[in-house]
Amino acid sequence: MILERTLSIIKPNAINKHVIGNIIKRFEDNSLFVVGLKMIKLNYHQVSFIYSEHKNKLFFNELLEFMTSSAIVLLVLEGHNAINRNRLIIGHTNPAYANIGTIRKDYADSITKNAIHGSASQEAANREIYYFFKKNEIYSTL
Numbered sequence: 472m473i474l475e476r477t478l479s480i481i482k483p484n485a486i487n488k489h490v491i492g493n494i495i496k497r498f499e500d501n502s503l504f505v506v507g508l509k510m511i512k513l514n515y516h517q518v519s520f521i522y523s524e525h526k527n528k529l530f531f532n533e534l535l536e537f538m539t540s541s542a543i544v545l546l547v548l549e550g551h552n553a554i555n556r557n558r559l560i561i562g563h564t565n566p567a568y569a570n571i572g573t574i575r576k577d578y579a580d581s582i583t584k585n586a587i588h589g590s591a592s593q594e595a596a597n598r599e600i601y602y603f604f605k606k607n608e609i610y611s612t613l
C-alpha cells in the first residue's frame with residue numbers, strides 16, 4: 472500500500488445541493504482524510520488548467536460555464552492508494568453508468584454536472600494539488 476495525496480473538487484451542482492458535508496464524510500469513512508481545503512470560485516484559466524486535455528472537445532464550453540457558475544470546494548485527500556480509491560468512491564464519469572453507492576450515482580445531474588472531480592493519476596494529482604495549494608497549506612501526516 473502506498474500513502475498518496477489526490478485532489479477532489481466538489482462541483483457547483485453539489486454545492487447547490489448542500490452536500491459538502493455528506494461528500495467529505497464519504498471520504499473520511501473510507502480513510503481518505505482531508506489535509507487541505509479551500510472554497511473558491513474558479514475562473515476561466517483555472518478550469519482550462521484542470522481540463523487542458525479537453526480544451527478542444529465539443530463539451531468544453533458547457534463544462535467551462537458550469538465550473539465557473541458558482542463556488543467550488545477544493546479538497547486535498549490523503550490515504551493509502553488515495554488516487555485510485557478516490558476515483559472508485561466518485562464513480563463513473565457518466566452517472567448513467569455509475570455504481571450504486573458512488574458520489575456521482577447519488578449527486579450527479581448529468582455527465583457534465585457530475586458533482587465531483589478526482590485526479591486521474593499520480594502526475595495529475597501533483598499537478599493539480601500544487602496549482603491550488605502552497606506546500607504550507609497542506610496539513611499532512613506524511
Ligand code: ADP
Nearest residue numbers: 522525530534563564582583584585588589591
Ligand atoms: P472524469 O471527471 O471522470 O475524469 P473526464 O476527464 O473524461 O472525466 O472529463 C472531465 C469532465 O468533463 C467530466 O467530469 C464532466 O464534467 C465533463 N465531461 C466529460 N465527458 C463529457 C461529455 N461527453 N459531455 C459533457 N461533459 C463531459
Ligand code: MG
Nearest residue numbers: 564589590591
Ligand atoms: Mg479526467
